[in-house]
Amino acid sequence: MEKYNPQKIEAEWQKKWIDEDVYRTEDTKDKPKFYILDMFPYPSGEGLHVGHPKGYIATDIFARMKRMRGFNVLHPMGWDAFGLPAENYALKTKTHPRTSTEKNIANFKAQLAKLGFSYDWEREINTSEAKFYKWTQWIFLQLFKKGLAYESFEPINWCPSCKTGLSNEDLEDGRCERCDSIIEQKPIRQWVLKITDYADRMLMDLAKLPHWEESIKEMQKNWIGRSEGARVKFKIKAGDIETNEQIEVFTTRPDTLFGATYFVVAPEHELIKNYELRIKNYDEILTYVNKAKSKSDLERTDLAKDKSGAELKGISVVNPVNGEELPVWVADYVLMGYGTGAIMAVPAHDERDYEFAKKFGLPIRQVVAPDIKSYNKTVKTLEVLKRLVLRAEEINLDFWLLGGLAAVFHVGVIWREHDDLDIVTKDKATYEKFVVLLESEGFKKIREKVIPYATYELVSNIFQNSDGVEIDTGVWSDKDSLKEEDFIPDIVDFDGVKCKILSLNFIRSIKEYQVKTRAKEKDFLDKKYLDGFVYSEKGAAVNSEFLDGLTTSEAKTKMISFLLEKGLGEKAVNYKIKDWVFSRQRYWGEPIPLVHCDVCGIVAVPESELPVLLPEVEHYEPSGTGESPLATITDWVKKLCPQCGGAARRETNTMPQWAGSSWYYLRYLDPNNDKALIDIAKDKYWSPVDFYVGGAEHATRHLIYARFWHKFLFDIGAVNYDEPFTRLQHVGLILAEDGRKMSKRWGNVINPDSVIASHGADAMRVYEMFMGPFSQSCAWSTNGLTGTRKFLEKVW
C-alpha cells in the first residue's frame, strides 16, 4: 500500500471541495439550522501562528459533525479590518491602510485554506468595506435617534501616544491596552453611547445563558458591577446656619448610618466650587484639589499610597438619622466617577474610612457587632442525579420516567424551577394524575422510543441514607451525549402531546448540617472589637437606637423605610460600568454620520446618504488636538445641513475598532443586502449563534458591546432574539515551546505553513485538539505533534 502522504491527500481533497462548491450554505428551511461561529480575526501583517487556528479547528470539526447529523450549518469567516496597526503602518510607510489590509487578508486566506476549513466564502465580510460599514453607521444613527448616543465634554481617558480618547474597556491597569502608555484624564469633545441604560438587562439576562462559561459570565457581572443600597441626603450647614441645600451619598450599608463620623467629597465635586465663599481655607483646599487632579488615575488609585485629604472648614453636613453635625473633608480616595462622588464615612466598618480616620484623628464609632448565631449556620448539600425525561413544550411540563423493580413504567411530573436543576414533585395527587394518563395511553410507544436510550443499572444505584436503604428506581441514560442542546430529535407523541426525550439533572436529596464559626469571625469575636480591627462584615446592629439588635439586612430595610418616610433617602442601585466612549480621533475607522450646523445643532446624515465614505487623506497623523486627520480635508468637512440647507460641518471623529465587531455576526446571514441590515426572516431562521468560539480577552469588551448592540437592535425590531450567542466557549492560548508567548520579539513563533509542510494539516489539527483542556493555555510540543502524525500513520 502507498505510504501516508498528507500533502498529496489534503491538496487533492481541498481542490475537490472548491471545484464542487460543497460548503455553500443555502437558506433552505427544510433542515434544522446550526450557526457555528469563530471570532473573526484582525488581519495583521504578521500572518497566522499556530495558536490562531486552534479555535477554527474546533469549530470546523463541530460544523462537520453537525452537517453529518443532518443540520443546515452556517459556518462563515470574515475580517475585522479597521484598526490601529494598519494605520500605524500607514504612518510609517505611507501605504494606504486599505492596501496593506487587503494584502494581509489575502495572506490569511491562503494560510487558512491549507488547513482545510469548511467555510462558506460566499458570505465573507470585511468591516472596512463601504457595503458593510454603511450598516455600522446605520446602527449608530438609530442609537442617536433614540437618544442613546450623546456628545460629551467631560474628561475622558486619553492616550498621549495614540493621540485618541479611549473607553474604560480599552484600559489595562491604567495604561493603554495597545501601546502601554499611561492614560491621562483630558476633557475632549466626544461621542458616548449610553450602555448604562442596558446595564441591568445585560446583567439579568446572563441567567438566560446557561451554556456560557461561568468565568466569562462572572467577569461580565463584575464589570457591570451592580450594587444595591441607598441614596441618603445630608443637609449642608454653612457656619452655624443650616442651608436648604442637600448633598447626596450612595451607600451599600445604610444600616451603619449611626456610625458615620465624618463626610468626604471627591476633589472634582461641585460642592467645593459652590461653597467657595463659605470655605474658610479655600486656598488650601484648592491646592489639594489641583494636586489631586494633576495625578494620573494610576497614581491616584495606587493602593499602597497613604491616604491624603483636607478638611473644608466653615461648612458641615447633618446626619439625617440623628441630627449630628459631621465635618466635611475632601480626599482623593473618593472617586467622582462612582456613586455621587461623596460618601458618609463609617470608619469602624470600612477599611478605607478607618485608615483615613486614623491618619487624621477622626472619631471611630462601632455600630455593628458580629452575631454569633449567624455564623453557626446551616449548610445544605444537594445530591444531583441525571434523569431521562420527556419534555412537553406545548404544556410546559417535564415528565419523569420511573422504572419500578418490575420494570413497570410510570410518569412523574417535574416542576421546572430552574433551567438545569429541577425538583421532583412530592405532591402525590399530581403524580398519580400522570400515572393514570400514561396507563390509558400507550406504554408501548414510550418503550419503543425511549428504551433505546435508557439503561437499567439498578444495582449501581442502591443508596443508603442515614434513614436506611433506598432504591433508586429511575430510568436514566448512560449516554453523555444527552445534553440539552443535543436532544435526540425523536419526538414521542403521547396522548396528543408531543414530547422530546432528554436528560436533566434533578435534586435527589438535600442534606443539612451545621458549620462552625469561620476563622475570620472567630478572630474577631476573640478580640471583642479591639481598636485596630475593622469589621466590615454582616452582624447585628449596636449603638444605633431603633436598629439595635437587628441583623444587618433587617437593619438596612428598616433604615431605608425610615429615610423614605423623612424624605431624606431611598433605595438605590449603582453600577460600575460607565458609558461607552465611542469616538476616536484617528483615521482608519467608520466616519460618524453626523453634521454640525450652527442653526440646527447636531443633525443626522439622512439614511439615504449612507454610507458616509471614508475619504482619502494625505497625512494619517492624528492631530493631537482632539480632532481626527479627517478635519484637515476641508472639502470633505464642508457639508450643507440636511435640515435647513445652510452651511454646516461634518463630524470628523471615527468609530472605535469595536464598532464593526459588535454586530458582524448578523451580517453573515445576509451579507449582500443593500436594503436593510439583514432580512428579518433570515434572522428568524439562523439566529441566534448556536456556538461561538474565541479568546477570553474579549469577555469585557467585544462580548459586552455586542450584547448591548444586539439588545438595542432587538428593541427597535431589527432582530428577533435578545441575546446573540447561545453557547460560548473560550479557547486557550498556545504558548511557544519555551513556555513564553509566541512573538517575533522572542523569535519563537511557529508558522502553521511549515507544520503543514512537515507533518500535514490533519496531524496539526489532531494535535491541537489533543493538547489539553481546550480553554487552557498550553505550550507547543514538537514531540506531541510527531506523536499525532504517527497515530495518523497507524490509522492509514
Next chain:
RNA sequence: GCCCAGGUGGCGGAAUUGGUAGACGCGCGGGAUUCAAAAUCCCGUUUUGGCAACAGAGUGAGGGUUCGAUUCCCUCCCUGGGCACCA
C-alpha cells in the same frame, strides 16, 4: 483584599449520576528487524517491599458524609485568570 477556575505518574493529560484511578499520547527501559543507524513493530512503565506470586501506600493538606470519595461537604495551602480606594 475580593471574585472565578484549577491542583491526578518523569511530562501533556483521561476517569460526572459516588463504584477496578492513571485511558490516549510523549518520554524512558527491554526485545524484534538491520552490517549498523534512523524509521517501524512487540512487551513493559504510579510508587514502596519482593526473584515472583503478592502485599502496602497513593489524585495539594487535614477533617467529614458513605458499604464505597479523584468525584459530595467543611477548613486550610498552592497555581493560573479577572477585578481592585467601586463606598
